[in-house]
Amino acid sequence: MTIEKKEQEHRLHDLKNVNGPVVMRMAPSPSGPLHLGHSRMAILNDEYVKRYGGQLILRIEDTNPQNIDPVAYTMIPEDLKWLNVNVTQIVIQSDRFELYYEKARELIRKRAAYMCTCEVDTFKELLMAGQACPHRDIEPESNLEKFQEVVDGKNRDASPVLIIKTDIAHPNPSVRDWIAFRRIKGTHPRTGNKYSFYPMMNFSVAIDDHELGLTHVIRGSDHISNTEKQKYIFNYFGWKIPEYFHYGNISIPDSILKTSIIKKGIKEGIYSGWDDVKLQTICSMARRGYQPETFRKYWIDSGLREVNAEFSWDIFNSINRQFIDSGADRYFFVKNPVPIKIADSPEVMSRIPKYQGKPERGFREYMIKASSELFITREDLENIKDGEKIRLKDLFNVRYNEGTFRFSEIEPSKEKIKIIHWCPSESKPFKVERPDGSFDEGVLEPQGIERNGIFQFERYGFVKKVSGEFGIYIHN
């Protein structure tokens, strides 16, 4: 009997209620460029649109002028392009304020929304007690008037809000009569000072999800109660509610993802910019040598569950390794180099394959003079025992005795001995930046100097080489 292993490909589960093409969206706020966490929703949405056909809308949610960094308007589409996410339409919410106002007026006329000028604390207290605020039953005409006044920017001193009527006794207090618009001070990067009464995310999202014809919305579990709130809008208008799926949040260890912290860090010089190696922004990870395919495979493999999970750098790096390994020629980089002299060695030509098992890729060749000086890492030197024989990879064997290396033989030993890498004396200084911002300093073999790109430095790790003297560590 032969046991056949069934090859199981990781596959995202199907979406519910798919009838024909889907319309989906991703909706980042433009507080900065996209990061690793964002890439998940982008790729997952993209995968489903690829599966079913349809539209993928990028909707930039810039309805809070205090939370916008203008660079995001250009960086977000670039990040998505790099991730190979196929956006079919871009919608910017700040283009649509008039639409939101119009829908708000309709809701006021339906007695589904009202203007309120209660103090924040008073309003909250009433809500917690399940009591209506005195403004709740004011006639639509009066509300429309007040709404228009605020939209027109009159009565600057008060802090009016537009509230959506839901259920004042709803078991979840946060679902009870929620705020749809509030006044925000500050200049909007795209609309300037034209508007000051801004829609809350729950309002603009509900309107746009309908107006843009969304069929399926997948988003984080942090939106569960928002979905409930937004459904009130759909019901007031009699709109068809999209199919929602809420996935669990992924916590990404050892990462800095909060744009506010990143911006502060950039200002203070802790980070060199959005693409600083210490950050997990898409632009940084791209610069560091991560591949777009890695993001996609990782997120598909992780699946789409309602449970929260933890991101695994081990697995992510392992996937990336699969994508970069075959393209990465090997070179010797000796970190913390120590020059050693080999006694009694003959002149030898060392011929090292650029890629093990693929001679067609070529060789690195070095003529090593008799009794030459070479570099090895301090770590290797410290670990050599007196009397030990070791192999200098693709060169010859040496024996270490009382502080001196003596040539032993060219042919590889039959017995197992330690194999270490080395660099010829004419190697050049080279620096590698680590993901924590520290630097490894050493020497790189001469033939590795000219070429830039992704390489594996043997026994060290994969490095994205950006110049003749500098590279960025990717992972081992």
Added chain:
RNA sequence: GCUCCGAUGGUGUAGUCCGGUCAAGCAUAUCGGCCUUUCGAGCCGACGACCCGGGUCCAAAUCCCGGUCGGAGCACCA
């Protein structure tokens, strides 16, 4: 305060909706071996899991109830 969700090996997951093909798949980690020279890449192999209790059923990782544990979110950010 309230609402919601989940529990599969060290880690990340597939399977759970529609119970049998699951004596549980994949990946990663670890360990071992192999590449007639990478301790760190690659290839091969091994190890290793269905939270607990009860119920339904011929049959439960899968359905129901209880418990325990864990997580998340919300109240003028998105």
